[in-house]
Amino acid sequence: MTRVLVVEDNADSREILTFELEAEGYVVCAVGDGLRAVEAAVSFRPDVIVMDISLPTVDGLEATRRIKAEPGLASVPVLALTAHAMTEDEARFRAAGCDAYLAKPAAPEAVLHAIRQLLVPPTTSPTPSDA
Numbered sequence: 001m002t003r004v005l006v007v008e009d010n011a012d013s014r015e016i017l018t019f020e021l022e023a024e025g026y027v028v029c030a031v032g033d034g035l036r037a038v039e040a041a042v043s044f045r046p047d048v049i050v051m052d053i054s055l056p057t058v059d060g061l062e063a064t065r066r067i068k069a070e071p072g073l074a075s076v077p078v079l080a081l082t083a084h085a086m087t088e089d090e091a092r093f094r095a096a097g098c099d100a101y102l103a104k105p106a107a108p109e110a111v112l113h114a115i116r117q118l119l120v121p122p123t124t125s126p127t128p129s130d131a
C-alpha cells in the first residue's frame, strides 16, 4: 500500500484530499502544520508527500528541508502545493527539495496525477538484449 503524507492547514482542503486519496487506495496521514509534518514524515514513513507551502509553525519549504535532512527520507518525493506558482519561485522549491509543484487551488485529480508521476520508478537505461 502506498503511503501519502498530506500537509495542509486548511481543514476542508485537507479532508477532501484525504478522502480522494483514500478512495484511490492510498494510506493517508494528514497533518496541518510544518512541525507536525516533519514528525509525521519520521514516524509514518510516507512514499510521497503532498506539501502545502503556506503553513503554521514552519512553512512547507522549511518542513521539506528538514524532512529531506532526516535519515532515510532524502529520496521521498515531495509535491508542493502553492498559491505562489510563479516561475521565479520554482528555483526556491527545488532548492528546498521539492520534486514537483502544483498551483493552488489544485483539483484532486491533478494531485493524484502528479503523485502517480512522482511514484513512477526512474527509467533504467536499456540493457543489451541477449543476441
Ligand code: MN
Binding pocket: 008, 009, 010, 052, 053, 054, 055
Ligand atoms: Mn496553507
